[in-house]
Amino acid sequence: EVQLVESGGGWVQPGGSLRLSCAPSGFTFNTYAMHWVRQAPGKGLEFVSSISSNGVTTYYANSVKGRFTISRDNSKNILYLQMGSLRAEDMSVYYCVRDIGGLRWSFAFDYWGQGTLVTVSS
Amino acid sequence: QSALTQPPSASGSPGQSVTISCTGTSSDVGDYNLVSWYQQHPGKAPKLMIYEVSKRPSGVPDRFSGSKSGNTASLTVSGLQAEDEADYYCSSYAGSNSVIFGGGTKLTVL
Numbered sequence: 001e002v003q004l005v006e007s008g009g010g011w012v013q014p015g016g017s018l019r020l021s022c023a024p025s026g027f028t029f030n031t032y033a034m035h036w037v038r039q040a041p042g043k044g045l046e047f048v049s050s051i052s053s054n055g056v057t058t059y060y061a062n063s064v065k066g067r068f069t070i071s072r073d074n075s076k077n078i079l080y081l082q083m084g085s086l087r088a089e090d091m092s093v094y095y096c097v098r099d100i101g102g103l104r105w106s107f108a109f110d111y112w113g114q115g116t117l118v119t120v121s122s
Numbered sequence: 123q124s125a126l127t128q129p130p131s132a133s134g135s136p137g138q139s140v141t142i143s144c145t146g147t148s149s150d151v152g153d154y155n156l157v158s159w160y161q162q163h164p165g166k167a168p169k170l171m172i173y174e175v176s177k178r179p180s181g182v183p184d185r186f187s188g189s190k191s192g193n194t195a196s197l198t199v200s201g202l203q204a205e206d207e208a209d210y211y212c213s214s215y216a217g218s219n220s221v222i223f224g225g226g227t228k229l230t231v232l
Contacts, residue, residue, distance in 0.1 A: 035221075044125070044211060044223055044224070044225050044226045045160070045168065045211050045213070045223040045226075046223065047213075047220060047221040047222065047223065050219065059218075059219035059220065061220060062220075095167060095168075100170065100173055100179065105219070106156065106173060106174065107156050107158070107213070107215045107221050108156070108158040108170060108173035108174065108213075109158070109160075109168075109170060110170045110173070110179055112167035112168055112169070113167065114167060115167055
């Protein structure tokens with residue numbers, strides 16, 4: 001059974017940093033592109049960042065470019081999202097998601113974690 | 123990039139069909155066959171229902187179907203059931219390795 005388990009969310013002051021982690025299981029992690037998607041309370045979904053299966057290629061939404069860094073450790077089966085210079089508008093539930101395309105980008109997300117809440121407030 | 127446009131709400135009676143639209147531009151929906159649809163029940167993570175315009179992931183009932191015409195994609199739910207009541211979001215690849223989502227449609231089963 002495919003599972004994605006996020007951790008690392010919590011409360012942080014504006015300007016602060018936080019690192020989210022995602023532990024996948026039930027599939028061969030290094031053969032899938034992965035993404036982070038967020039959802040502000042009561043709002044819609046927003047794409048945040050993507051990383052290729054081998055970790056070489058990364059992409060970011062304009063809203064987080066230069067502040068967030070996505071990475072993965074295929075030897076440890078873990079996905080990260082390092083978030084810096086956090087703003088009130090970054091407050092959201094952050095989901096770790098798998099790309100259905102496997103090695104090729106499909107930008108469709110077939111498995112989602114339960115989400116981890118990031119609260120940015122003074 | 124602006125969000126894709128979805129109607130805020132849609133409704134239908136059990137057994138009926140309902141179609142939800144998702145309008146983008148020639149730079150996203152109109153340019154790529156990479157439109158997806160997600161179902162989200164309250165307090166739950168989204169679930170992929172349709173990808174690449176009209177493909178259904180394993181386990182998704184064939185009551186759910188997707189299509190696209192020009193800059194508008196559509197999700198049709200046939201034979202509505204009570205458990206179909208949820209929020210539905212569309213998404214599209216928008217070039218430059220980015221994805222945009224629609225604002226969501228709340229589907230009510232009357």
